[in-house]
Amino acid sequence: MKPDNHLETSECRAISQMLSRVGDKWTVMVVTFLGNETLRFSELRRRIGGISQKMLTTTLRNLERDGFVNRTVEPTSPPSVSYELTALGHELLEPVSRLADWTRDNSHRIEEARSHYDRLTSK
Amino acid sequence: MKPDNHLETSECRAISQMLSRVGDKWTVMVVTFLGNETLRFSELRRRIGGISQKMLTTTLRNLERDGFVNRTVEPTSPPSVSYELTALGHELLEPVSRLADWTRDNSHRIEEARSHYDRLTSK
DNA sequence: CCGTATCCCCGCAGATACTG
């Protein structure tokens, strides 16, 4: 962040919303698995592991609504539904992966701060 | 994101946690207001506006625990407590502001996608 | 195979009242 300005209050809210939007329990994982290939619903679910059908549906619907994911239905029987990232979805991954890099590089500093804090406050 | 790799499952979780960690209701706003100056509790509260005492305390405690904020108590009467960003806190702002830039630049595309989606599904 | 409907639990967040 530039030293001599800070975000406007309304922009802060927009950023918080985007962070929590993308930071919900499954979105990053779904977007990551769709990052390089188109996947069907059940294949996606199998790869993620541990996600309920309901939450995968919800997560994909929200991503579709925001224009991050495309949903394609093959009207076969039984139906086959596949998902892929849109251009916008790919673009979103860039700033998110920057934050991912930062998190990977600095998680040990956060861990240290936490254990230091906990040591001081627990006794 | 690089084309031929994706984040590991465990890393996805770490990123989701960081996103929701920073994406909670007040963190971005608090960090932003502390971005350029040290502030006392009540001054910070006054500037943010609309935050309860409890939530400001909680948000600051979490930031302190993670090493993003320093808390300094002047043992006067009544007490004076001031907060400032640590080096780690300032560094965190960099990738966050990248995402902020992206959000500002692309929010209209998301809005369009949403209204398009809602138009199709509401009828 | 893909999705929806229901029920339920739990933790975030606000309101309010009270202390050093």
Next chain:
DNA sequence: CAGTATCTGCGGGGATACGG
């Protein structure tokens, strides 16, 4: 001034069952 304690409502997210 700067907290803590308590109560409450709301929404995310899981389990389960059912439908096209």
